[in-house]
Amino acid sequence: MVGTLRVIGLTGGIGSGKSTVARLFAERGVPIIDADELARQATRPGEPALLEIAAAWPGVVGPDGVLDRRRLAGAVFGDPVARARLEAILHPRIGALSNARFADLARQGRPLALYEAALLVETGRYKELDGLIVVDAPEAVRVARVVARDGSSPADVRARIAAQLPMEEKRRVATHVADNGGDLQALRARVDTLLGQLGVPAP
Numbered sequence: 013m014v015g016t017l018r019v020i021g022l023t024g025g026i027g028s029g030k031s032t033v034a035r036l037f038a039e040r041g042v043p044i045i046d047a048d049e050l051a052r053q054a055t056r057p058g059e060p061a062l063l064e065i066a067a068a069w070p071g072v073v074g075p076d077g078v079l080d081r082r083r084l085a086g087a088v089f090g091d092p093v094a095r096a097r098l099e100a101i102l103h104p105r106i107g108a109l110s111n112a113r114f115a116d117l118a119r120q121g122r123p124l125a126l127y128e129a130a131l132l133v134e135t136g137r138y139k140e141l142d143g144l145i146v147v148d149a150p151e152a153v154r155v156a157r158v159v160a161r162d163g164s165s166p167a168d169v170r171a172r173i174a175a176q177l178p179m180e181e182k183r184r185v186a187t188h189v190a191d192n193g194g195d196l197q198a199l200r201a202r203v204d205t206l207l208g209q210l211g212v213p214a215p
Contacts, residue, residue: 017118019045019125020187020210023132024147025179026172027154027161029192029199033147034128036203042212043122045113047106047129054105055079064101069094090175103135124212133182145206146186148179149193 022037022044024030034044055062057077065084066073072084088094110127117125126145132138149157151173158169183189188209190202 017114017122017125018142018210019114019127021132021138021141021144022126022128022147023130023138023144023182024190024192025154025176025182026130027157027169028147028149028179029157029190030128030130030147032196032199033145033190033192033203034126036200037126037207040203040207040212042207043117043125045110045125045127047110047127047131050106050109050113051102053109054102061101061105065098068097068101089172099131099135107137124210133185134177138185143187143210144185145188145190146179146182147190147192148183149191153193 022030022034024033034046038044053059055065062073062077062079065079069084069087072080072087074080084098088098106129114125114127127141129137132141132144138144151170154173155166155169158164158172159166164172188206190199190206192199192202
């Protein structure tokens with residue numbers, strides 16, 4: 013808790029619908045702090061993090077000085093040492109930026125915010141928050157969503173799922189689970205239920 017602000021973590025595996033849940037909460041007036049957005053902010057041209065990334069992986073920054081996130085992902089995927097090096101560069105900066113956002117919302121007197129991040133459990137950051145929502149769906153559903161969204165092959169998506177922390181471990185530490193194997197209407201109803209459990213009246 014930051015002042016009177018409660019910060020609830022929001023996470024899930026690839027294709028689970030985490031971003032859709034975040035959007036539904038935002039539509040209901042709950043502020044969302046997105047770790048991916050903060051990572052983009054931390055890696056803008058001229059930022060120290062981008063300079064460190066360029067030194068470690070020279071090919072991932074274009075001639076215009078802009079980070080090629082897809083190329084960077086390819087450089088670290090499947091390489092635990094490289095991934096750990098990237099996380100050591102980014103996570104402290106993302107943490108500082110998120111804490112600044114929390115403090116700003118607390119000054120505004122906001123009662124609740126969600127912190128959306130893929131690696132909340134892996135980094136242990138969820139322990140610093142006031143709760144954790146884990147969004148989950150059957151693997152077949154997750155694979156189909158990512159194939160439709162990104163044009164990836166099913167085998168590539170399953171490899172990415174296998175490289176992530178198993179969802180069972182994320183569910184084990186969750187304070188709330190949003191099962192998202194159904195349609196948008198069912199998910200919207202689940203979000204409204206979660207709002208009630210968090211003490212916020214649903215619209």
